[in-house]
Amino acid sequence: MKKVLLILLVLTVAFSAFAGGAKEQPKKEAAPAAEKKAEAPKPAPAPVKPAIKNPDxxxxxxxxxxxxxxxxxxxxxxxxxxxxxxxxxxxxxxxxxxxxxxxxxxxxxxxxxxxxxxxxxxxxxxxxxxxxxxxxxxxxxxxxxxxxxxxxxxxxxxxxxxxxxxxxxxxxxxxxxxxxxxxxxxxxxxxxxxxxxxxxxxxxxxxxxxxxxxxxxxxxxxxxxxxxxxxxxxxxxxxxxxxxxxxxxxxxxxxxxxxxxxxxxxxxxxxxxxxxxxxxxxxxxxxxxxxxxxxxxxKEWSTRKLMLLQGDADIATVDPLYYPEMDKEKGLTVYRNLATLNVGGINFNEKISTKDNPLIYSGKLDGKGIPGNFFADKNVRLGFIYCWDEQTFLKDIVNGHGMDPVTPVPKGLPFKDFSLKSKPYDKKKAEEYFKKAFGGQVWEKGFKVDLLYNSGNKVREASDKMLAENVMSLNPKFKINVRGVEWSEYVDMIRRRTMPIYFIGWAPDYPDPDNYVYPYMHSTGTFAGRASYKNPEADKLIGEAAVELDPAKRKVMYYRLQQIWLDDAVGIMNNQGIGNRYMKDWVKGHYYNPMQSSPFDLLPVLRKEY
Structure with missing residues (x-):
C-alpha cells in the first residue's frame, strides 16, 4: 500500500526593531529582546479522500x-x-x-x-x-x-x-x-x-x-x-x-x-x-x-482499469501483465505475492469430436485441417511441447508472478517431486518430432487448426500467440489461427470435446494431490477425460493413492504419477500463480485463502469505509 504523507515545515524568525528621537538621551543599555520560541511544525491537512461511491x-x-x-x-x-x-x-x-x-x-x-x-x-x-x-x-x-x-x-x-x-x-x-x-x-x-x-x-x-x-x-x-x-x-x-x-x-x-x-x-x-x-x-x-x-x-482491460480508478468498480481483475502500471496508481489497496494452489496448462485433445467442428477445418490431415486423432500421436504432442517457451512466459507474460509446476501437483502440497524438470524450449527437437509425426505426413502436408482463449484473458491470449508463432516458424505449412471466445462458450467446447488444444487453469476442489492427478491424469478426470487420455497404470495408482493412509506409500505413488505425466507427454503444465489483488482503498475486511475462487467470495464479510 502506498501512502503519501505531505509535511509542511513552517519556520518563524523574530526580529527586533529600534526607534530614535530628535534629542539624544543618555544611552542606556538596551534590555535584550525577548526571544520567541519557534512554533512546532504544523502537519499538512490530510488529503481529502474522494466520496465512497455506492457505499452499500x-x-x-x-x-x-x-x-x-x-x-x-x-x-x-x-x-x-x-x-x-x-x-x-x-x-x-x-x-x-x-x-x-x-x-x-x-x-x-x-x-x-x-x-x-x-x-x-x-x-x-x-x-x-x-x-x-x-x-x-x-x-x-x-x-x-x-x-x-x-x-x-x-x-x-x-x-x-x-x-x-x-x-x-x-x-x-x-x-x-x-x-x-x-x-x-x-x-x-x-x-x-x-x-x-x-x-x-x-x-x-x-x-x-x-x-x-x-x-x-x-x-x-x-x-x-x-x-x-x-x-x-x-x-x-x-x-x-x-x-x-x-x-x-x-x-x-x-x-x-x-x-x-x-x-x-x-x-x-x-x-x-x-x-x-x-x-x-x-x-x-x-x-x-x-x-x-x-x-x-x-472484457476490455482499459475499461476495467478506468472503472477501478474512478471507483465505479471496487475490485477488478488485473492480469500480471498490468501489475507494473497499476502499482503506480493511487487510491488502491494492493495485496501482493499471494501464493496460490492454482495450476494452469495446455491440454491436448487426443480424440477431437469431428462432427460440425469448425475448429479443425477439413477434419483431415491434408494441410487444410487436422483429423480427430491428431494429438493421439505422441510425436505431435512433443512437437508442441518443445515449442513452449516457459522462461519467456514467466518473465514477459506473467511478469515473474508465477512458477513452473512441471507436473499437475503444485508446490505447497505434500508429495511434490522437485527433482523433475520440464522439457526445455528447443525448436530443433520440436522439428525432429514433427517430422516423425504420422510417419512424416505432418511435416510434408502441414495442418490448420484454431487455438482459442477466453476473451479478456490477456495471459492466455499472449501465451497462445507465442506458442502458435513458435510452431508456425518451423514450417510454412503449419497454420494456427488464434482467436478469443466467451468464457462460457470456451468451457462448453472443452466439455463437448470439440476443442483440439486449450489453455485452462485448475483451482483445487480440496487441497490434496489427489485433486490434481485425478482431473489431469485419470481417464474419467475433468481434463484427461475430455482429452481422451488413458493410462491404466495411472488410473490404478490414482485410485489407490487417494485412500492410502500411509504417507510413505502415498509418496511413492504420487512420485510415480508425476513421472508418468512427463513420460506420456500428456500436456504442458506451465504456471502456478503468484497473484496480486487490486481494490479501492475503501474496501475493508479482505483476507486471503488459496481456496477462494475470487475476492468476490468475501462479499458477505467486506465493507466500504475509510
Missing amino acids: TLVYATYGTIDTLDTAKAYDTASWTMLRTMYDTLVTYDGSATDKFVPVLATEIPTLENGGIVDNGKTYRFKVRKGVKFHNGDTLTPEDIAYSIKRNMVLDVGGGPDWIWFYIFMGTYSSRDGNGKIVVNFKDIDNAVTTDGDYVVFHLKKPFPPLMGVVAGAWASVYSKNYIVSHGGWDGTEATWKKYNNPKEDAETMYDKECGTGPYKLDRWEKGVEMVVTRFDGYWGPKPALKKGIYKVV
Missing part, C-alpha cells in the same frame, strides 16, 4: 462469464464465486487456513472425540443447525442436505463436479460407463447419505482423509428440496431418477435460479453481462454490511 454496493469487474447456477454442473471459478454468496455448506475453511474448518450449517466439526467420526473413518455424522431459513421461507432440515447431495449424483452432469461424490461414496467416478449407459443402482445413491434425527450421515466406501475439504466446496451447497421439486426438478424417488441423469446443456433445473440459505439471494442475471445479488434479511448468521453485490463482466 460492491462491484467486481472481471472477464470470466458465469456458466451455471446449478451445483451439479458448476465446475468453474466464476460460477463457484457466485454460488458461495447465495448458498451455505455444512462446513467451511477457517479464515486463511486450508487445513482447519469451522461449522456452518453443521453445529460442530465431526471428530473421533465427539462421536462424529465412526466406523474406522467411513461414517461421518453432522448435526444440523436449527432455525435456518431458505430464501423462499422454507426451514432447513437434514433431509434437504441429504437430497442436495443425492441430487448432484442423480444429475451427474458430464464434465461436472459430481465425480467427487461417486468416488467418496462408491469408489467409482460416474453413474455411467464410457458409452453413457447408467451402471449404478439407485439404492447405492440413496444409501450414501442418510438422516438420523437432527443428523445427516455420510457413508463412505473407504476412509477419505480430505473429506472436510470436499464438504466445504461449492458442489456441497444445500438446496431447498421443496423448491426444486416445485420447479420441475427431481422428486427424490427411484422411479424418476434416470429421467434427470446427465441433462442437456443448460437444461438443469437450477441453471438460472437459486434457493439457498446463504447471506445473499439472486436479484437478476444477464448472462455475459452481470449478475446481481441482494442481501437476504432472513439470514441466520452475521448480517453482511453490504446490501448488494454486482459481478460485472468487463
Whole structure:
C-alpha cells in the first residue's frame, strides 16, 4: 500500500526593531529582546479522500462469464464465486487456513472425540443447525442436505463436479460407463447419505482423509428440496431418477435460479453481462454490511482499469501483465505475492469430436485441417511441447508472478517431486518430432487448426500467440489461427470435446494431490477425460493413492504419477500463480485463502469505509 504523507515545515524568525528621537538621551543599555520560541511544525491537512461511491454496493469487474447456477454442473471459478454468496455448506475453511474448518450449517466439526467420526473413518455424522431459513421461507432440515447431495449424483452432469461424490461414496467416478449407459443402482445413491434425527450421515466406501475439504466446496451447497421439486426438478424417488441423469446443456433445473440459505439471494442475471445479488434479511448468521453485490463482466482491460480508478468498480481483475502500471496508481489497496494452489496448462485433445467442428477445418490431415486423432500421436504432442517457451512466459507474460509446476501437483502440497524438470524450449527437437509425426505426413502436408482463449484473458491470449508463432516458424505449412471466445462458450467446447488444444487453469476442489492427478491424469478426470487420455497404470495408482493412509506409500505413488505425466507427454503444465489483488482503498475486511475462487467470495464479510 502506498501512502503519501505531505509535511509542511513552517519556520518563524523574530526580529527586533529600534526607534530614535530628535534629542539624544543618555544611552542606556538596551534590555535584550525577548526571544520567541519557534512554533512546532504544523502537519499538512490530510488529503481529502474522494466520496465512497455506492457505499452499500460492491462491484467486481472481471472477464470470466458465469456458466451455471446449478451445483451439479458448476465446475468453474466464476460460477463457484457466485454460488458461495447465495448458498451455505455444512462446513467451511477457517479464515486463511486450508487445513482447519469451522461449522456452518453443521453445529460442530465431526471428530473421533465427539462421536462424529465412526466406523474406522467411513461414517461421518453432522448435526444440523436449527432455525435456518431458505430464501423462499422454507426451514432447513437434514433431509434437504441429504437430497442436495443425492441430487448432484442423480444429475451427474458430464464434465461436472459430481465425480467427487461417486468416488467418496462408491469408489467409482460416474453413474455411467464410457458409452453413457447408467451402471449404478439407485439404492447405492440413496444409501450414501442418510438422516438420523437432527443428523445427516455420510457413508463412505473407504476412509477419505480430505473429506472436510470436499464438504466445504461449492458442489456441497444445500438446496431447498421443496423448491426444486416445485420447479420441475427431481422428486427424490427411484422411479424418476434416470429421467434427470446427465441433462442437456443448460437444461438443469437450477441453471438460472437459486434457493439457498446463504447471506445473499439472486436479484437478476444477464448472462455475459452481470449478475446481481441482494442481501437476504432472513439470514441466520452475521448480517453482511453490504446490501448488494454486482459481478460485472468487463472484457476490455482499459475499461476495467478506468472503472477501478474512478471507483465505479471496487475490485477488478488485473492480469500480471498490468501489475507494473497499476502499482503506480493511487487510491488502491494492493495485496501482493499471494501464493496460490492454482495450476494452469495446455491440454491436448487426443480424440477431437469431428462432427460440425469448425475448429479443425477439413477434419483431415491434408494441410487444410487436422483429423480427430491428431494429438493421439505422441510425436505431435512433443512437437508442441518443445515449442513452449516457459522462461519467456514467466518473465514477459506473467511478469515473474508465477512458477513452473512441471507436473499437475503444485508446490505447497505434500508429495511434490522437485527433482523433475520440464522439457526445455528447443525448436530443433520440436522439428525432429514433427517430422516423425504420422510417419512424416505432418511435416510434408502441414495442418490448420484454431487455438482459442477466453476473451479478456490477456495471459492466455499472449501465451497462445507465442506458442502458435513458435510452431508456425518451423514450417510454412503449419497454420494456427488464434482467436478469443466467451468464457462460457470456451468451457462448453472443452466439455463437448470439440476443442483440439486449450489453455485452462485448475483451482483445487480440496487441497490434496489427489485433486490434481485425478482431473489431469485419470481417464474419467475433468481434463484427461475430455482429452481422451488413458493410462491404466495411472488410473490404478490414482485410485489407490487417494485412500492410502500411509504417507510413505502415498509418496511413492504420487512420485510415480508425476513421472508418468512427463513420460506420456500428456500436456504442458506451465504456471502456478503468484497473484496480486487490486481494490479501492475503501474496501475493508479482505483476507486471503488459496481456496477462494475470487475476492468476490468475501462479499458477505467486506465493507466500504475509510
